[in-house]
Amino acid sequence: xxxxxxxxxxxxxxxxxxxxxxxxxxxxxxxxxxxxxxxxxxxxxxxxxxxxxxxxxxxxxxxxxxxxxxxxxxxxxxxxxxxxxxxxxxxxxxxxxxxxxxxxxxxxxxxxxxxxxxxxxxxxxxxxxxxxxxxxxxxxxxxxxxxxxxxxxxxxxxxxxxxxxxxxxxxxxxxxxxxxxxxxxxxxxxxxxxxxxxxxxxxxxxxxxxxxxxxxxxxxxxxxxxxxxxxxxxxxxxxxxxxxxxxxxxxxxxxxxxxxxxxxxxxxxxxxxxxxxxxxxxxxxxxxxxxxxxxxxxxxxxxxxxxxxxxxxxxxxxxxxxxxxxxxxxxxxxxxxxxxxxxxxxxxxxxxxxxxxxxxxxxxxxxxxxxxxxxxxxxxxxxxxxxxxxxxxxxxxxxxxxxxxxxxxxxxxxxxxxxxxxxxxxxxxxxxxxxxxxxxxxxxxxxxxxxxxxxxxxxxxxxxxxxxxxxxxxxxxxxxxxxxxxxxxxxxxxxxxxxxxxxxxxxxxxxxxxxxxxxxxxxxxxxxxxxxxxxxxxxxxxxxxxxxxxxxxxxxxxxxxxxxxxxxxxxxxxxxxxxxxxxxxxxxxxxxxxxxxxxxxxxxxxxxxxxxxxxxxxxxxxxxxxxxxxxxxxxxxxxxxxxxxxxxxxxxxxxxxxxxxxxxxxxxxxxxxxxxxxxxxxxxxxxxxxxxxxxxxxxxxxxxxxxxxxxxxxxxxxxxxxxxxxxxxxxxxxxxxxxxxxxxxxxxxxxxxxxxxxxxxxxxxxxxxxxxxxxxxxxx
Amino acid sequence: xxxxxxxxxxxxxxxxxxxxxxxxxxxxxxxxxxxxxxxxxxxxxxxxxxxxxxxxxxxxxxxxxxxxxxxxxxxxxxxxxxxxx
Numbered sequence: 001x002x003x004x005x006x007x008x009x010x011x012x013x014x015x016x017x018x019x020x021x022x023x024x025x026x027x028x029x030x031x032x033x034x035x036x037x038x039x040x041x042x043x044x045x046x047x048x049x050x051x052x053x054x055x056x057x058x059x060x061x062x063x064x065x066x067x068x069x070x071x072x073x074x075x076x077x078x079x080x081x082x083x084x085x086x087x088x089x090x091x092x093x094x095x096x097x098x099x100x101x102x103x104x105x106x107x108x109x110x111x112x113x114x115x116x117x118x119x120x121x122x123x124x125x126x127x128x129x130x131x132x133x134x135x136x137x138x139x140x141x142x143x144x145x146x147x148x149x150x151x152x153x154x155x156x157x158x159x160x161x162x163x164x165x166x167x168x169x170x171x172x173x174x175x176x177x178x179x180x181x182x183x184x185x186x187x188x189x190x191x192x193x194x195x196x197x198x199x200x201x202x203x204x205x206x207x208x209x210x211x212x213x214x215x216x217x218x219x220x221x222x223x224x225x226x227x228x229x230x231x232x233x234x235x236x237x238x239x240x241x242x243x244x245x246x247x248x249x250x251x252x253x254x255x256x257x258x259x260x261x262x263x264x265x266x267x268x269x270x271x272x273x274x275x276x277x278x279x280x281x282x283x284x285x286x287x288x289x290x291x292x293x294x295x296x297x298x299x300x301x302x303x304x305x306x307x308x309x310x311x312x313x314x315x316x317x318x319x320x321x322x323x324x325x326x327x328x329x330x331x332x333x334x335x336x337x338x339x340x341x342x343x344x345x346x347x348x349x350x351x352x353x354x355x356x357x358x359x360x361x362x363x364x365x366x367x368x369x370x371x372x373x374x375x376x377x378x379x380x381x382x383x384x385x386x387x388x389x390x391x392x393x394x395x396x397x398x399x400x401x402x403x404x405x406x407x408x409x410x411x412x413x414x415x416x417x418x419x420x421x422x423x424x425x426x427x428x429x430x431x432x433x434x435x436x437x438x439x440x441x442x443x444x445x446x447x448x449x450x451x452x453x454x455x456x457x458x459x460x461x462x463x464x465x466x467x468x469x470x471x472x473x474x475x476x477x478x479x480x481x482x483x484x485x486x487x488x489x490x491x492x493x494x495x496x497x498x499x500x501x502x503x504x505x506x507x508x509x510x511x512x513x514x515x516x517x518x519x520x521x522x523x524x525x526x527x528x529x530x531x532x533x534x535x536x537x538x539x540x541x542x543x544x545x546x547x548x549x550x551x552x553x554x555x556x557x558x559x560x561x562x563x564x565x566x567x568x569x570x571x572x573x574x575x576x577x578x579x580x581x582x583x584x585x586x587x588x589x590x591x592x593x594x595x596x597x598x599x600x601x602x603x604x605x606x607x608x609x610x611x612x613x614x615x616x617x618x619x620x621x622x623x624x625x626x627x628x629x630x631x632x633x634x635x636x637x638x639x640x641x642x643x644x645x646x647x648x649x650x651x652x653x654x655x656x657x658x659x660x661x662x663x664x665x666x667x668x669x670x671x672x673x674x675x676x677x678x679x680x681x682x683x684x685x686x687x688x689x690x691x692x693x694x695x696x697x698x699x700x701x702x703x704x705x706x707x708x709x710x711x712x713x714x715x716x717x718x719x720x721x722x723x724x725x726x727x728x729x730x731x732x733x734x735x736x737x738x739x740x741x742x743x744x745x746x747x748x749x750x751x752x753x754x755x756x757x758x759x760x761x762x763x764x765x766x767x768x769x770x771x772x773x774x775x776x777x778x779x780x
Numbered sequence: 781x782x783x784x785x786x787x788x789x790x791x792x793x794x795x796x797x798x799x800x801x802x803x804x805x806x807x808x809x810x811x812x813x814x815x816x817x818x819x820x821x822x823x824x825x826x827x828x829x830x831x832x833x834x835x836x837x838x839x840x841x842x843x844x845x846x847x848x849x850x851x852x853x854x855x856x857x858x859x860x861x862x863x864x865x
């Protein structure tokens with residue numbers, strides 16, 4: 001008995017919980033067989049062996065294998081050294097496991113032989129049991145070692161690949177470096193070759209144990225994902241002027257896939273066509289990786305989308321790439337979210353000038369147009385920009401109009417110049433659409449409420465998109481009119497041809513009707529020139545002429561078509577007044593039944609000031625000229641005194657005197673006393689700095705806002721009547737009443753807010769009293 | 781100090797010398813044009829009647845042409861006669 005047991009131990013060391021290798025011959029097995037049969041315990045013994053194998057696996061082999069994975073190498077400071085250690089650890093532990101696996105397998109073969117000799121069938125699926133025991137004890141962090149292992153081998157592989165592809169020159173350069181790129185060891189002790197061998201060996205072991213997929217699959221995907229990301233960051237980040245997608249795909253198909261093939265195909269890159277299983281898993285990997293590549297690349301582009309917008313149209317290739325990616329992946333929501341965010345953080349804050357925001361907005365429109373023809377993304381993305389401009393930037397309209405008609409070419413003025421081409425294009429497209437109705441595609445699902453924003457609307461050009469911020473053309477045209485009036489009245493270098501061209505282009509956009517008054521304004525200017533030259537030759541005017549008279553000319557405007565002039569008035573110097581009277585008389589004579597009303601504050605004056613043997617030649621506005629002319633005869637003025645003479649409110653007057661203070665001609669000696677500085681030579685040239693000189697750009701025209709209030713003035717009589725009859729009324733009530741009774745009148749379209757500010761002004765003017773939420777007439 | 785004005789360019793609004801502000805027919809201001817015109821002033825002049833009523837010339841002509849028998853002023857129903865002032 002004992003002898004049999006001992007011999008059995010040699011054959012199956014596992015029954016004594018050992019996995020030592022032993023020399024066994026066929027005779028040994030045969031004799032044991034006979035012994036066991038004669039003792040009648042063959043079946044019992046074989047079952048015992050199976051149980052012992054299970055036990056050894058569970059308590060010895062597998063825990064030993066996994067124990068290695070718990071080794072914590074984080075203490076190692078050097079990342080590369082740590083990875084190298086992990087590589088070796090993984091290698092050793094896999095090799096050990098494989099050795100034990102082989103020993104057990106050999107024992108099982110012997111057992112199988114015994115079974116078959118006795119004529120019973122051997123049923124023991126070791127492969128499955130091995131796998132399930134192994135995986136049932138899987139530790140959480142096992143991927144770390146695996147990751148290091150594959151990471152190192154990937155680096156080595158990439159490096160050898162790169163060296164193969166590189167030219168000789170590059171090779172030399174590489175040689176000069178101290179460390180090998182692959183294994184990051186000093187070049188002299190490069191381990192690449194050993195690493196490659198070890199790598200092949202381990203993969204083979206894992207494949208034989210059927211564990212490759214289970215242990216490495218997940219980590220491999222992760223690793224390659226990281227590598228793809230790294231590669232994209234390395235090659236594509238910040239470079240928008242070339243398309244990368246083809247190169248990336250090529251990189252994936254050649255380098256990454258070849259590496260994968262080597263792993264699955266026992267180290268050889270040549271795939272046996274008959275090996276269907278490997279081919280299948282490789283092509284599965286390929287599909288998955290390609291998807292990953294697209295996703296990573298698209299996200300990289302999207303993350304940098306703001307820069308792409310800024311660099312457009314140079315960044316067009318990047319957009320083309322993104323377009324290709326978006327055909328394969330659904331990234332719309334992501335794109336919208338990221339872009340909205342970056343627009344908000346980089347464009348829509350206090351530090352950015354309105355004109356820059358508009359430039360950004362235009363660039364966004366152009367970029368998104370290129371990305372997506374239908375304009376749905378564009379609409380979603382630019383919504384916050386529009387809202388911001390509408391709410392927080394009062395000067396939007398002015399900025400847009402200015403850049404539309406700017407001298408220097410800007411995006412918008414170029415766009416305006418293209419108006420005609422766009423119109424033609426649109427017509428063509430409309431026809432095309434009818435001819436190619438089969439090509440129609442429905443809107444994507446994330447389109448906003450589709451009936452409101454019809455496709456036609458979305459496809460409109462950039463200028464329409466800008467105008468769309470406010471949703472009304474009128475506002476833009478009004479602002480243009482104001483700016484035009486401003487320029488016509490104040491600028492000397494008026495270029496009629498250019499203005500007329502601009503006007504014609506704008507007409508194409510906004511329609512003849514809205515711009516009609518601008519046309520009249522331009523005509524007034526040219527008419528004025530004609531009338532001027534006529535009057536200056538006319539006898540009524542010349543008969544009274546004295547040699548010292550300044551040259552006078554007038555801009556005669558049609559009040560109905562110009563924006564409202566400020567109501568402010570001023571008393572002109574007497575000699576000028578006389579001149580104007582004469583001019584008016586000549587005009588009345590010339591035109592018959594028509595007369596002129598001068599607006600004294602508008603215009604421009606060319607004066608020459610002789611002071612302290614110096615001559616100053618200046619062009620100033622009438623108010624400034626009037627002021628300095630008064631100082632000619634009287635060197636010292638009290639503010640109120642001068643204010644009465646000129647008929648100008650003291651605050652305004654002080655502001656205008658500021659201009660002369662800056663010129664160093666007038667100083668404020670005492671509070672509200674202004675003196676001409678011409679006696680003291682030292683002071684004359686000195687610019688007054690200690691006083692708080694306020695000088696602002698004067699605007700000749702009433703701003704659009706004020707004009708609105710002026711329009712509301714029409715309803716003042718209605719409001720007066722209502723309040724007289726009904727004593728007191730709330731804001732809502734007044735608004736409703738006006739809507740009901742006064743809405744036949746033109747221009748009745750104002751919000752409650754507008755009415756409120758109008759009524760508040762009346763309260764400030766002490767015409768109304770506001771208390772307890774109702775308005776009343778001020779009876780005092 | 782001596783200030784010499786070399787040139788002075790003023791801005792003036794032109795106005796019709798009439799006893800009313802609006803044309804009684806088109807209800808537009810005299811300084812604006814009648815609905816058929818685009819430019820006021822020379823291109824759309826006013827005319828005076830003997831009855832002292834004033835209209836855009838285009839407006840009153842249109843009105844008179846639409847009258848079959850009598851030519852009456854639309855404001856005071858007197859016979860319309862042009863006053864060549």
